[in-house]
Amino acid sequence: MSRIGNNPVVIPEGVTVDIKDGIVTVKGKLGELTQNFDSVDINVEEGNVLVTRKSDTKDQKAKHGLYRSLMHNMIEGVSKGWTKQLELVGVGYRASNQGQRLELALGFSHSIVLSLASEVIVETISEKGKNPIIKLTSHDKQLVGQVAAKIRGFRPPEPYKGKGIKFVGEVLRRKAGKSA
Numbered sequence: 001m002s003r004i005g006n007n008p009v010v011i012p013e014g015v016t017v018d019i020k021d022g023i024v025t026v027k028g029k030l031g032e033l034t035q036n037f038d039s040v041d042i043n044v045e046e047g048n049v050l051v052t053r054k055s056d057t058k059d060q061k062a063k064h065g066l067y068r069s070l071m072h073n074m075i076e077g078v079s080k081g082w083t084k085q086l087e088l089v090g091v092g093y094r095a096s097n098q099g100q101r102l103e104l105a106l107g108f109s110h111s112i113v114l115s116l117a118s119e120v121i122v123e124t125i126s127e128k129g130k131n132p133i134i135k136l137t138s139h140d141k142q143l144v145g146q147v148a149a150k151i152r153g154f155r156p157p158e159p160y161k162g163k164g165i166k167f168v169g170e171v172l173r174r175k176a177g178k179s180a
Contacts, residue, residue, distance in 0.1 A: 003065075004068055009048060022036060028079045031119070032078065033139065033140060035074060039060055039067075042071070049075070051068040082144045084148040085133055085135050086133065086166070088131055100115060100116045121136070136148055159173060
């Protein structure tokens with residue numbers, strides 16, 4: 001029994017869910033998302049989406065909660081959107097953007113220029129005395145997470161001083177370093 005999979009997903013006002021041959025299309029004010037749900041049945045009833053298993057095989061049971069979560073993320077994304085914030089910790093670390101081009105100065109000999117997908121809206125916040133922040137927003141949760149992980153991968157935070165790119169609110173595990 002999947003506790004997550006059995007919960008209905010509430011469809012907010014202004015969002016439409018269309019199901020055709022196992023392909024679900026969700027449209028809202030922020031965009032449109034499609035996903036193939038082949039191994040589960042999806043029904044729209046009274047403003048809710050219900051995800052049910054076709055059988056009780058081990059594979060179906062494992063994917064029941066996953067597909068319900070994917071459906072919830074799609075509906076939440078097209079109605080409210082998803083946001084990830086990255087913080088650059090380190091002396092001389094800078095971020096700037098011009099449209100969909102993100103330029104990062106992370107202590108390497110050359111700056112890193114990254115062209116982002118048109119679905120992701122990037123914003124850089126630089127205040128004096130504070131670390132620069134990169135704010136990524138989109139209706140697709142998977143895409144935002146993938147772009148944020150790619151940016152974080154350029155300079156992951158190190159455990160001694162905490163320098164690098166980290167998520168806002170992320171707690172780093174610190175090491176003591178040398179004892180003199």
